[in-house]
Amino acid sequence: MSERNGLNSPHERYDARVQRRSAVVLKRRVIDQERAQISAALDWAHDDESFERIAALIVAARRRFIFGAAKSFTFASLLAMDLSASLANVTLIDGTIVRPLDVLSDVRNSDVMVAISLARYRRYTIDIALEFARAGGTLVLITDSADAPLVDHAAETIVVNTDSASYANSPTAVAMALHLLATLTSASSKGAGRRMVERDRLADVLGLYAE
Numbered sequence: 001m002s003e004r005n006g007l008n009s010p011h012e013r014y015d016a017r018v019q020r021r022s023a024v025v026l027k028r029r030v031i032d033q034e035r036a037q038i039s040a041a042l043d044w045a046h047d048d049e050s051f052e053r054i055a056a057l058i059v060a061a062r063r064r065f066i067f068g069a070a071k072s073f074t075f076a077s078l079l080a081m082d083l084s085a086s087l088a089n090v091t092l093i094d095g096t097i098v099r100p101l102d103v104l105s106d107v108r109n110s111d112v113m114v115a116i117s118l119a120r121y122r123r124y125t126i127d128i129a130l131e132f133a134r135a136g137g138t139l140v141l142i143t144d145s146a147d148a149p150l151v152d153h154a155a156e157t158i159v160v161n162t163d164s165a166s167y168a169n170s171p172t173a174v175a176m177a178l179h180l181l182a183t184l185t186s187a188s189s190k191g192a193g194r195r196m197v198e199r200d201r202l203a204d205v206l207g208l209y210a211e
Helices: 010-018 023-047 050-060 071-084 100-104 123-134 172-188 192-206
Strands: 063-068 090-092 111-117 138-143 156-159
Touching: 023 172, 050 111, 050 138, 050 156, 050 172, 063 071, 063 123, 071 090, 071 111, 071 172, 100 123, 111 123, 123 138, 138 172
Parallel strands: 063 090, 063 111, 111 138, 138 156
Antiparallel strands: none
């Protein structure tokens, strides 16, 4: 949980952890905590069976919607990009091209939404994800607290630790969890290899890459 000790906002964390500290001391603190974070996250993920269950839900879905707001939108974009390499019908809800209203007006019980909701929790994410679940879709939640607002409404939840010595919450465990989830999902998808081969062929035809 990233909001423990009552440090709810970046400026509060800045005052408590960063301000008036030398660069050398601060760098050591951040690196030491990130090193511990990586080790703890790997041990936790190794034994957490929710990754396998969530991968199975994503593969079985007819449509997969990935959703997050503010900083969580960056993580949602990463997950959507990785999932789309191996699966069809992966849609990032960006609020402009794909709007929540359009998605919510046509929710089916074969749909899955992966919502990324990290402190401080945006009402926008909570409201949209709740409506998706109420409409009959399956909600998967990636968050940083067992007490996060959407936990009670999700079919499956991954709770990551985002503690940091910095004013910004750590992205380390979040990125690792998304990477692992995308990998397990790809491995479970029968058409993943064929889809990746075709994407590579099209990339060559279209000259997408510099190499």
